[in-house]
Amino acid sequence: MTNFSKLTISSVFLALLICVPAIIILSYIFTPSSEIWIHLKQTVLEDYIYNSLYIMFGVALMTIVIGFSTAYITTMYTFSFSHFFHYALILPFAIPTYIVAFIYAGMFDMTGSVTTFFLELFDLKISEINFYDIMSIEGAIIVMSLVLYPYVYLITKTYLRAESASVIDAAKTMGLSSWQIFYKVVLPISRPAIVAGAILAVMEAVSDFGVVDYYGVSTFVTGIFRTWFGMGSVEDASKLAAMLMMFIFLLIFLERFQRRNKKYKSSGKDFRPIAKVKLTGIKNFFAFSACFLPFFFGFLLPFIQMCFWFSISYEEIIDEDFFILLQQTLFIAVGSAVLITALALLFVYNARRTKTKTTDNIAQVAKLGYSIPGAVIAVGILIAFSLFDNSIIYIFETYFGINPGLIVGGTVTAVVFGYAVRFIAIAINNYESGFSKIPTTYDDATQTLQVGERRAFTSVFAPLLKNATFAAFIMVFIEIIKELPLTMILRPFNFDTLAVRSYELTQQGQIVESSVPSMFIVFLGIMSVLLLAKNMSKD
Structure with a gap:
């Protein structure tokens, strides 16, 4: 079996795996109606x-x-x-939508800081004015x-x-x-x-x-x-x-x-x-x-x-537990971004080297996950992983008399898989843009000189894709840092991220305190955007 065929088989397998949550969700359209x-x-x-x-x-x-x-x-x-x-x-x-919503609610709702300021300034009560509720x-x-x-x-x-x-x-x-x-x-x-x-x-x-x-x-x-x-x-x-x-x-x-x-642009001399x-x-x-x-x-x-x-609130919120929270967020964001970037490269590199409609379509299928809401992907993954875990438990209990417990459900693996389904399209798009700038004569040269696939990638294509790889990593990293519903549903017990913590504080009525994890999210987003802009200026 050649390296080329291994790449194609791997791409097909990964594309099918990414489609599993969507297929499972769509299958429920045909289930009978329950009382609920x-x-x-x-x-x-x-x-x-x-x-x-x-x-x-x-x-x-x-x-x-x-x-x-x-x-x-x-x-x-x-x-x-x-x-x-x-x-x-x-x-x-740079600021996630839900964070802006929390801030505007804290400023302009009935008890918001701006509303209260103007009511006190003009000595009015909320019942005495025609108040527009932003909530x-x-x-x-x-x-x-x-x-x-x-x-x-x-x-x-x-x-x-x-x-x-x-x-x-x-x-x-x-x-x-x-x-x-x-x-x-x-x-x-x-x-x-x-x-x-x-x-x-x-x-x-x-x-x-x-x-x-x-x-x-x-x-x-x-x-x-x-x-x-x-x-x-x-x-x-x-x-x-x-x-x-x-x-x-x-x-x-x-x-x-x-x-x-x-066409989206003019052309011609x-x-x-x-x-x-x-x-x-x-x-x-x-x-x-x-x-x-x-x-x-x-x-x-x-x-x-x-x-x-x-x-006015950072001293109350930033403690040892908060740094653990920050470490968990960075760990899962960096690790997931590295994995997703590598998988995206596999799809695009395979399509580039084979130059067939089939391999190109495989990459396009893998990109469909970005169009599906995070909550929907999370539900599909929970169902799929539950079926997988129950099957493993049944086999072990039947043949070995032991219960291994959950294998993938309720673990960080589920969260990372959810990120991969949702955001691999971003990395694929970056690599497609990067490969489009590399002349196809480079492919022809490696084949004429009979350079092996591994050496062709490491010696020819990898150096030329450094900027595309960095851009893909940064963009996926930003999205993972901001992601809320998918993380909330799939996260393991007692495993929070900055986004989840910000949401939980607002649910507890601590709008001011929620600004601390929100500020770290925005800071990471702005820093990432600046790095991305610097990288693009070199491209």
């Missing part, structure tokens, strides 16, 4: 569907408005601090949109920067005004990028647990937790998970359908970058304000509040 499921249909299922759809459309609308407008302004114009906003508008990605579905949509709009911003800005100035010039020669160029030319040609970014944001929003649970909004994800842990029904929780998966797959289909046969127009006066003020407000409410305000809360 009938009860869910009669009471809360309609709310789950309505609220999930409401969040989807609300987040889509807000992220499109914020993301596209800021991308358009920073691409087409120069104004005060425009270079700063080019990078600053990405910073909301609502609309508040959840606002918070999610402020954190997730960079999806639309980044994709649209990348597209607009790749568009040729000749398109704009052609519109001007036809006598179109700036406003007409915007809505007749720029907006229509940007639609595929806008929709792609909005669907990514919507997928994140509909998969969220921390925000909707803390704000008391009933969605599919909160329903999965309540049905599993509150009602003790694995089967019905799996049915809800299957319905949520169908929602996500429908979004993926719509995104792929709307961008079929569409006449390509010229769009020349930015310098804004002055009132136009400069409005452009600055349009970019500052999302940056302020999406990153700066929650970050400042978190720093203040951290300064």
